[in-house]
Amino acid sequence: MARRFKTRSIKANKSYRVPELAEAADVSIATVRNWIKAGMQCVDGNRPTIVMGFQALEFLTARKADAKRPSALDEFFCFRCKATRAALGSMADYEPTSEKGGRLKALCGVCECQCNRNISARDLPQIRKVLEVATRGNR
Template sequence: MSSRNNPNRIKIHRSYTVIEISETLGVHPKTVRNWIHAGLSVIDETRPLLIQGADLKRHLKQKRKTYMQQCEPNELYCFKCKQPKAPDIKSLQFVAMPAGMAHMKGRCDECRGKANKYVSWRDVNQIWTELGGKLPIAEKHLILRGQKPLNYPLAKVFDDEKK
């Protein structure tokens, strides 16, 4: 079962029973009842309990927001510490992604746990200098998949996938 409940699976103009919600989201019915005890509003208290789709969607989005962490531009989210931390600059890598994005990944400077974040490719040089790196960025910190972006400072394209 999924640990994330996708609110886009819920239709806002429909009423759901506890069982229908559990089947739609792939969670146990007891989980849905726990959401009701935690504040998810029901239409009325008679059985079967009916939940308006708009209320459920709002509840799931609000629940997801409570777990999200905002990182500063020079921080990564550490999976071990469960909070934003400064990365070890030697372990830092920028992986080029489609649509001008970069996957910034490395190790936490404190606990050496895995850490990552997605940033705009335009911000890579600024982030690198804020972390204390020298320009141009060392080739070992940049991984390009397929083709190079237009604003890429180096002339070489790297493919990190093993053949």
């Protein structure tokens, strides 16, 4: 499974050699070399390979954006199926965790395992138009 990488330590106005960039992003050197093969720009073709910080940040933020999979209001991500699925019977339970939001629990429509989704309390009326939601808990 792919691990998330850190971008906060990478400075835009600094140049990095491959080991330095690997340390800043908290990944292995092989991972940085794979990023270069995947299209991250380098300064030139000479050794040592140097990557500018702003080029690394552009590449990694684009990569993070491509990995996002937004789901519809009635969909949950099922970890067993590894896909977004509709709730079984269009039913879900809402457990408030704070005043501002809570957790929506439902069963997967395909494999019937439990799926969770954190939502904001302001989104609950819109979700109730699509799903039959029962509130559980005491908040």
